[in-house]
Amino acid sequence: MTDLLDTLPYARFLGLQSRLTGDDLIVVMPFADHLVGNPMLPALHGGSTAALLEMTAVAQVALRYPRxxxxxxxxxxxxxxxxxxxxxxxxxxxxxxxxxxxAHVLAEAWQGDESQPIASLTAHFLLDEEDNL
Known part of the structure; x- marks a missing residue:
């Protein structure tokens, strides 16, 4: 999955890293100053959080259906x-x-405590085979 995330320019910009734990794919977005959307709090930008969730969902579908x-x-x-x-x-x-x-996919993002998600995603993805291009 690292190869997949490395091919996506925005995933590289976010610094996304992935690891497999059994059948579970975990994607990590390491903190960087350019990810802050509200410097007064400071809080992460919602767009980077949403992108993390969407790319995690894409990577999970790609992992499950590699063809x-x-x-x-x-x-x-x-x-x-x-x-x-x-x-x-x-x-x-x-x-x-x-x-x-x-495919209908659910994703959650958390910091520290997995039972306290900071954001969740619900999405539908179109599944196309390689030769249908």
């Missing part, structure tokens, strides 16, 4: 549950349901 092209988002909804502190963020996604053409 498919990169999954394309149909719709993405992000819920911001609390301010992201200026520390590393971790995210995990799970495929809730996948059919022949569409």
């Amino acid at each position: 498919l092209q990169l999954p394309r988002p149909i719709n993405v909804t992000v819920a911001y549950l609390r301010s992201g502190r200026p520390v590393d963020v971790q995210a995990r996604a799970r495929i809730n349901k996948a059919g022949r053409r569409v």
Whole structure:
């Protein structure tokens, strides 16, 4: 999955790193000053948090279905549950349901305590095979 994230320019900008723990893919966004959206708090920018969640979901689908092209988002909804502190963020996604053409994916991001997510994502992705291009 590191190879996949390395091919995405915005993932490189965010410094995303991935690791597999069993079947679970965890994506980490290390804290960097350019990720701060509100310097008064300071709090992470919502766009970087949303991008982390979406790329985690894409990576999870790509890991589960390696013969498919990169999954394309149909719709993405992000819920911001609390301010992201200026520390590393971790995210995990799970495929809730996948059919022949569409996958429904849920993802959560947290800092420190996984039971206290800072944001969650619900998305549908189009699943296309490589030779359907």
